[in-house]
Amino acid sequence: MTSTTGAAGTTGTFCPYCGWPDDAAPFQVVSRHGTAAGSTLWTRCGCGSLQVRAVDDRGARVVSRSRPADVPFSRAEQ
Numbered sequence: 001m002t003s004t005t006g007a008a009g010t011t012g013t014f015c016p017y018c019g020w021p022d023d024a025a026p027f028q029v030v031s032r033h034g035t036a037a038g039s040t041l042w043t044r045c046g047c048g049s050l051q052v053r054a055v056d057d058r059g060a061r062v063v064s065r066s067r068p069a070d071v072p073f074s075r076a077e078q
């Protein structure tokens with residue numbers, strides 16, 4: 001088993017920053033990219049942590065996530 005982020009890489013994981021379940025709404029879908037294996041989904045947790053999810057025919061799993069501080073908050077745009 002390999003793990004670069006400390007996350008299990010399976011469903012049922014939680015955001016380490018706010019404790020929110022990764023599979024629970026609401027989370028914001030930032031973008032989606034097709035890959036050879038399926039697609040990659042970028043989502044943002046309610047705390048601002050950006051998550052990268054690998055999506056294939058077996059479902060989605062979080063493969064990487066950023067700290068909330070790494071994400072510019074959009075308040076300035078409003």
Ligand SMILES: [Zn+2]
Nearest residue numbers: 015018045047
């Ligand atoms: Zn979070």
